[in-house]
Amino acid sequence: MAEEDVKLLGVVGSPFVCRVQIALKLKGVEYKFVTQDLQNKSEELLKYNPIHKKVPVLVHNERPINESLVIVEYIDEAWKGKSILPADPYQRALARFWAKFIDDKVFGAAWKSVFTVNEEEREKNVKETHEGLQFLEDELKDKFFGGEEYGLVDIAAVNIAFWVPLVQEVAGLQLFTNEKFPKLYKWSQEFLSQPTIEECLPPRDPIFAFFKGRYESLLASAK
Numbered sequence: 001m002a003e004e005d006v007k008l009l010g011v012v013g014s015p016f017v018c019r020v021q022i023a024l025k026l027k028g029v030e031y032k033f034v035t036q037d038l039q040n041k042s043e044e045l046l047k048y049n050p051i052h053k054k055v056p057v058l059v060h061n062e063r064p065i066n067e068s069l070v071i072v073e074y075i076d077e078a079w080k081g082k083s084i085l086p087a088d089p090y091q092r093a094l095a096r097f098w099a100k101f102i103d104d105k106v107f108g109a110a111w112k113s114v115f116t117v118n119e120e121e122r123e124k125n126v127k128e129t130h131e132g133l134q135f136l137e138d139e140l141k142d143k144f145f146g147g148e149e150y151g152l153v154d155i156a157a158v159n160i161a162f163w164v165p166l167v168q169e170v171a172g173l174q175l176f177t178n179e180k181f182p183k184l185y186k187w188s189q190e191f192l193s194q195p196t197i198e199e200c201l202p203p204r205d206p207i208f209a210f211f212k213g214r215y216e217s218l219l220a221s222a223k
């Protein structure tokens, strides 16, 4: 391939950015990480993601791609190496379904369970999170969602493996525990300890402190 110019607009500590970092690492793609200030969005971010104005944005030879799951699929297609999606069309469709399910039905609810001061809303979201996690617990048949090797669904679910345990601790909630979801919990430990994944994870303590601060200011503002 011709000379590559690959930039990732992101922030450290974002589960969505982390997905893209994992995919780039898996394919061995060299890239420049361009840290964004989400309180004061750069011209570059607004230019490359004018619709959502969010990170991650992958810019490949000046062409931007938005939305983490779309980016991960793009990386899989644009670079050779270890495949992220299965080859079989039906299995590919299933992988896309579960990756989307994680965002639509699990992670958002887990996040809202933590970052709310409304008890009713919290309860509703805790219930939804548990229902979503149960579907994933039932779906997990092998070592990884991808089989013997991790793939799109595993990469998508890094938000469940790393971020949900972290933010549940911030609020003292029990969303994703070994007792409730033993298969999924075992998967998360196995997945997070894969060398490529470990290298892409942000340092836990500062991220914990960041979300703890955000949670405490939410509590304070509700008083």
Ligand SMILES: N[C@@H](CCC(=O)N[C@@H](CS)C(=O)NCC(=O)O)C(=O)O
Pocket: 014, 015, 016, 038, 053, 054, 055, 056, 066, 067, 068, 069
């Ligand atoms: N659906 C998007 C979500 C990305 C997202 O929520 N990014 C956050 C950082 S973790 C962001 O850029 N937030 C800035 C904002 O909402 O203004 C994806 O999968 O890429």
